[in-house]
Amino acid sequence: MTRTDTMTKSISSGLTRTVSPARRAQNSIMFGLVALGTVIVLIPLALILFQVVYNGLRSINLDFFIKSERDMSMITGGGGVLNAIVGTLLMVAVALVIGLVVGIATGIFLSEYREHPLVGVVRVMSDVLTGIPAIVVGLVIYGLMITTKLPGYSGLAGGVALGLIMIPIIVRATEEVLKLVPTSIREAGLALGLPRWKVTMQIVLPAASTGIITGAILGVARVSGEAAPLLFTSFGNPDLATNLLQPMAALPSAVYSLAFKALTPAQNEQAWAGALVLLTIILISNILARFFSRPRSYRAPKANTAKT
Amino acid sequence: MENQMKLTPPPQSVISTAAVRLESQSVSIFYGEKEAVKNVDVSFKSNTVNALIGPSGCGKTTFLRAINRMHDLTPGARVTGKIMLDGNDLYGDGIDPVDVRRRIGMVFQKPNPFPTMSIYDNVAAGLKLAGERNKQKLDEVVERSLRGGALWDEVKDRLKAPGSSLSGGQQQRLCIARALAVDPEILLMDEPTSALDPQSTSRIEDLMETLKQQVTIVIVTHNMQQASRVSDTTSFFYVGDLVEHGVTSEMFTNPKDKRTEDYITGRFG
Numbered sequence: 001m002t003r004t005d006t007m008t009k010s011i012s013s014g015l016t017r018t019v020s021p022a023r024r025a026q027n028s029i030m031f032g033l034v035a036l037g038t039v040i041v042l043i044p045l046a047l048i049l050f051q052v053v054y055n056g057l058r059s060i061n062l063d064f065f066i067k068s069e070r071d072m073s074m075i076t077g078g079g080g081v082l083n084a085i086v087g088t089l090l091m092v093a094v095a096l097v098i099g100l101v102v103g104i105a106t107g108i109f110l111s112e113y114r115e116h117p118l119v120g121v122v123r124v125m126s127d128v129l130t131g132i133p134a135i136v137v138g139l140v141i142y143g144l145m146i147t148t149k150l151p152g153y154s155g156l157a158g159g160v161a162l163g164l165i166m167i168p169i170i171v172r173a174t175e176e177v178l179k180l181v182p183t184s185i186r187e188a189g190l191a192l193g194l195p196r197w198k199v200t201m202q203i204v205l206p207a208a209s210t211g212i213i214t215g216a217i218l219g220v221a222r223v224s225g226e227a228a229p230l231l232f233t234s235f236g237n238p239d240l241a242t243n244l245l246q247p248m249a250a251l252p253s254a255v256y257s258l259a260f261k262a263l264t265p266a267q268n269e270q271a272w273a274g275a276l277v278l279l280t281i282i283l284i285s286n287i288l289a290r291f292f293s294r295p296r297s298y299r300a301p302k303a304n305t306a307k308t
Numbered sequence: 309m310e311n312q313m314k315l316t317p318p319p320q321s322v323i324s325t326a327a328v329r330l331e332s333q334s335v336s337i338f339y340g341e342k343e344a345v346k347n348v349d350v351s352f353k354s355n356t357v358n359a360l361i362g363p364s365g366c367g368k369t370t371f372l373r374a375i376n377r378m379h380d381l382t383p384g385a386r387v388t389g390k391i392m393l394d395g396n397d398l399y400g401d402g403i404d405p406v407d408v409r410r411r412i413g414m415v416f417q418k419p420n421p422f423p424t425m426s427i428y429d430n431v432a433a434g435l436k437l438a439g440e441r442n443k444q445k446l447d448e449v450v451e452r453s454l455r456g457g458a459l460w461d462e463v464k465d466r467l468k469a470p471g472s473s474l475s476g477g478q479q480q481r482l483c484i485a486r487a488l489a490v491d492p493e494i495l496l497m498d499e500p501t502s503a504l505d506p507q508s509t510s511r512i513e514d515l516m517e518t519l520k521q522q523v524t525i526v527i528v529t530h531n532m533q534q535a536s537r538v539s540d541t542t543s544f545f546y547v548g549d550l551v552e553h554g555v556t557s558e559m560f561t562n563p564k565d566k567r568t569e570d571y572i573t574g575r576f577g
Binding site for chain 2: 084187188191199209
């Protein structure tokens with residue numbers, strides 16, 4: 001047998017040789033573990049979705065969206081959470097304005113002025129802000145805006161508290177996505193004789209806009225579910241309030257009071273409906289975030305489904 | 309001036325009629341403690357194409373970026389000596405680097421159109437972001453600049469298409485048009501064709517011939533044939549020194565310095 005023959009034979013036998021049963025078994029076990037883990041993660045999500053949707057849909061009706069908690073009866077339920085929906089939307093809007101302005105400015109500082117001596121300190125403080133419990137943020141605002149009567153219990157104070165929680169989320173998103181914009185783009189702008197701030201605001205920032213929008217929407221999803229910082233800032237209000245200087249209701253706190261202060265099952269069921277509305281708002285935010293962060297220039301090719 | 313006399317002066321006949329536009333006097337450039345360009349004296353005349361050649365890391369790109377003060381952006385970079393544009397020191401007191409860059413345009417190694425902007429907006433960016441609002445003027449400048457960049461005929465029907473939708477060679481011509489739109493006096497080109505195919509390269513080389521009617525071009529190139537094809541003068545850099553500067557045709561046929569000869573004949577670099 002010549003040398004070439006031997007080589008050809010060994011190669012072909014290597015290619016056609018079947019995987020040993022032991023390795024096959026090992027592969028199946030590992031795959032089983034991974035699949036099991038995935039299922040365990042999905043179970044709580046499925047349970048939450050099922051419970052909220054099933055219970056929520058039973059008591060949801062038109063009144064729920066056009067009437068306020070004031071109209072609820074302790075015996076028969078009724079009324080709605082319009083006051084809480086409007087309150088949440090208004091306060092999240094205030095938070096979004098604060099979060100975007102402060103968050104984007106800080107993100108630009110961290111990414112575009114990296115040589116500045118304060119960058120390290122600011123980044124650590126932003127990270128610390130991420131970790132501060134929401135209830136503590138609420139307490140700080142209570143000290144700053146409620147006890148001083150500037151302006152006292154109000155939607156504005158609630159919005160500011162939510163804004164503080166949103167800031168570090170937007171800072172991080174802005175910084176990360178600005179770092180992805182190539183240096184060559186900045187240089188191209190500067191080489192045209194444009195001042196640095198114009199290059200940053202009109203060339204670099206637009207190139208990073210989709211990432212910043214995604215960060216902002218995730219921030220909205222996060223804070224719209226917060227109840228703790230609102231307890232002693234916006235306080236709550238059974239009536240529909242659109243004046244930011246008045247106390248305001250919010251969905252998470254409405255769910256809390258409906259669920260725990262309920263005197264009848266009818267009211268208790270409304271807590272589920274409130275939870276459903278809240279969950280829907282957060283889901284829509286997340287879907288929007290996905291929509292904005294999808295690749296723009298091309299459609300992602302369909303993943304090849306490997307059949308092994 | 310003494311230093312310059314040591315370099316081969318261009319023969320009177322070829323480009324002596326033109327005025328000196330850009331001149332460096334004892335320019336040294338440092339990155340921290342490291343001296344990347346050492347005591348360079350060189351002058352470029354109006355409406356010429358001037359090639360900077362030399363092996364990698366010899367300081368030619370560093371020198372180029374000092375001319376429009378892009379080095380101000382590199383932490384730790386420092387420039388000593390004078391770079392004069394029409395007799396005014398670009399590093400003088402009270403000179404705003406932003407103004408310098410407005411007068412001295414730059415084209416980079418890799419095409420870098422602004423990703424979020426259309427072809428039109430890419431070209432108009434320099435004027436628009438500086439506050440020009442007159443639509444008619446912008447239209448004119450965009451057309452003139454795209455014609456200047458030899459791109460007009462290919463894109464005139466899709467000015468609203470994204471700049472990034474063009475091919476690499478077209479993108480580089482878009483970048484040239486973008487630089488031309490702010491009407492610079494000097495155009496710096498940092499290996500503008502090194503990322504392009506031969507056909508696009510030759511289009512851009514042809515373009516330089518036309519462009520020098522309106523601007524003075526300084527081009528860094530690794531490609532010796534390109535230097536000999538497009539440039540009027542050539543400067544050979546080696547480890548931070550300007551070894552030789554002279555009229556291209558002379559330098560390529562009759563280099564004065566042994567190192568120049570070795571480099572252009574391909575013995576090293």
